[in-house]
Amino acid sequence: MFQAMFDQWKKGFDAWENATAEYLETVLKSPMVLTPAGMMLSAAMKSKAASEKALAQFWGAWGLPTKRDQERTLHALNQLESRLLDLEEKLSQKG
Amino acid sequence: MKGLKNVSTLWARKPPPVGSTPCDVVYRENKLSLLRYRPRAEGVKYKTPVLLVPSLINRHYVLDLLPGKSFIEYMVSVGHDVYCIEWGIPTDEDRFLTFDDVCDRYLGRALRTVSREAPNDKAHVLGYCLGGTLTSIHAAVRPEHFASLTALAAPIGFDDNGLLSKWARTGEFDLGAITSAFGNAPAWLLQGSFQLLRPTLSLHKAVSLLDKGDREEFLEGFLALETWGSDNIPFPGACFRQYIEELYRKDGLLNESFSMSGHPVKLSSITCPTLAVTFEHDNIVPHKSASVLLERVSSTDKEHIHLIGGHVGSVVSSHAKKTLWPRISKFWADRDAPAGTNVH
Numbered sequence: 001m002f003q004a005m006f007d008q009w010k011k012g013f014d015a016w017e018n019a020t021a022e023y024l025e026t027v028l029k030s031p032m033v034l035t036p037a038g039m040m041l042s043a044a045m046k047s048k049a050a051s052e053k054a055l056a057q058f059w060g061a062w063g064l065p066t067k068r069d070q071e072r073t074l075h076a077l078n079q080l081e082s083r084l085l086d087l088e089e090k091l092s093q094k095g
Numbered sequence: 096m097k098g099l100k101n102v103s104t105l106w107a108r109k110p111p112p113v114g115s116t117p118c119d120v121v122y123r124e125n126k127l128s129l130l131r132y133r134p135r136a137e138g139v140k141y142k143t144p145v146l147l148v149p150s151l152i153n154r155h156y157v158l159d160l161l162p163g164k165s166f167i168e169y170m171v172s173v174g175h176d177v178y179c180i181e182w183g184i185p186t187d188e189d190r191f192l193t194f195d196d197v198c199d200r201y202l203g204r205a206l207r208t209v210s211r212e213a214p215n216d217k218a219h220v221l222g223y224c225l226g227g228t229l230t231s232i233h234a235a236v237r238p239e240h241f242a243s244l245t246a247l248a249a250p251i252g253f254d255d256n257g258l259l260s261k262w263a264r265t266g267e268f269d270l271g272a273i274t275s276a277f278g279n280a281p282a283w284l285l286q287g288s289f290q291l292l293r294p295t296l297s298l299h300k301a302v303s304l305l306d307k308g309d310r311e312e313f314l315e316g317f318l319a320l321e322t323w324g325s326d327n328i329p330f331p332g333a334c335f336r337q338y339i340e341e342l343y344r345k346d347g348l349l350n351e352s353f354s355m356s357g358h359p360v361k362l363s364s365i366t367c368p369t370l371a372v373t374f375e376h377d378n379i380v381p382h383k384s385a386s387v388l389l390e391r392v393s394s395t396d397k398e399h400i401h402l403i404g405g406h407v408g409s410v411v412s413s414h415a416k417k418t419l420w421p422r423i424s425k426f427w428a429d430r431d432a433p434a435g436t437n438v439h
Contacts, residue, residue, distance in 0.1 A: 038267030074188035
């Protein structure tokens with residue numbers, strides 16, 4: 001009895017879910033939604049980037065390394081490791 | 096009622112044993128690890144190894160989800176020598192990693208490592224989702240180590256009217272702002288985008304749980320997939336920017352405007368045997384966006400498998416074990432290195 005009721009309810013739910021998903025897809029594709037959403041997201045990101053830049057400038061003014069400096073250094077080390085692996089491969093091919 | 100009881104005890108269950116097929120790390124570079132799966136007891140049957148390349152934004156264990164529901168475990172059990180790239184989790188300094196670093200340097204070195212163990216220096220390469228895009232690009236520019244290319248639900252055409260394509264092409268969506276603010280494209284942003292592809296999906300899952308929660312196998316699979324689905328990883332910033340700008344916005348592969356390490360990428364340069372696998376209800380990579388690969392490659396030996404189902408379920412379900420996996424295995428087996436070829 002309970003199962004039959006649940007099955008019936010589920011049929012209705014599936015139909016609703018399908019229709020709602022299709023409707024939401026249309027909404028989420030609409031420029032009326034995408035344009036302001038894109039602008040809001042970009043504005044929030046720009047404000048975060050600006051505050052981090054200000055903080056980095058503050059640390060830089062004290063002659064201290066910033067987060068970006070550390071990232072660049074670590075990345076340079078990774079690139080160096082990669083070049084060494086390139087060389088190692090070339091050497092083993094010749095050897 | 097048993098379903099309800101099972102669902103109510105979900106919180107107390109042990110985490111599912113995802114990614115548990117035995118393997119060894121045979122190569123590492125930065126965050127990347129190259130995994131080699133231990134062969135079955137009677138040894139490998141096929142000479143040509145297989146390299147699996149998962150998407151950059153998900154963990155590799157979707158291909159090794161659960162014992163008995165694992166693509167990798169299946170391929171090992173039928174006798175393939177299986178390797179898989181685990182991209183690892185990018186950290187802040189990886190914001191500077193470019194598409195060339197990932198697609199040429201990292202993927203190239205992993206492929207050369209695998210090929211060294213192979214006859215003719217060649218391996219079968221399978222790329223899943225974005226991994227398929229990476230392998231197709233690599234195959235077009237550096238084809239020498241490809242015994243075959245398998246593109247599993249891999250986006251090639253990006254102007255497809257899908258939601259992801261629409262969002263990526265929105266001019267107001269400022270990529271520079273995202274990478275300036277976060278360095279890498281954050282996992283929550285990527286995960287949020289996937290959830291918005293079908294906002295009602297969470298409700299649908301909850302109802303499915305009530306409906307099928309009495310089946311232990313379903314519950315285990317459900318939990319494993321949810322574990323994987325919520326385990327997104329950030330996308331290296333510079334690479335993400337190039338991916339969206341060059342591939343999504345300019346449709347760079349079909350327009351032939353994309354290049355890797357300064358070499359133009361022409362899909363027509365791909366001549367190795369090519370298999371494209373697409374899914375009818377794939378809302379992440381619409382099937383036409385993936386099957387177009389076969390129209391562009393010059394390979395004379397090419398195959399298309401098109402199945403009913405979605406982007407993930409069709410690859411990891413128990414149904415896939417009977418339909419998809421044997422066909423992929425056969426594709427590789429039929430193109431194995433001929434008898435008498437020496438393994439290095």
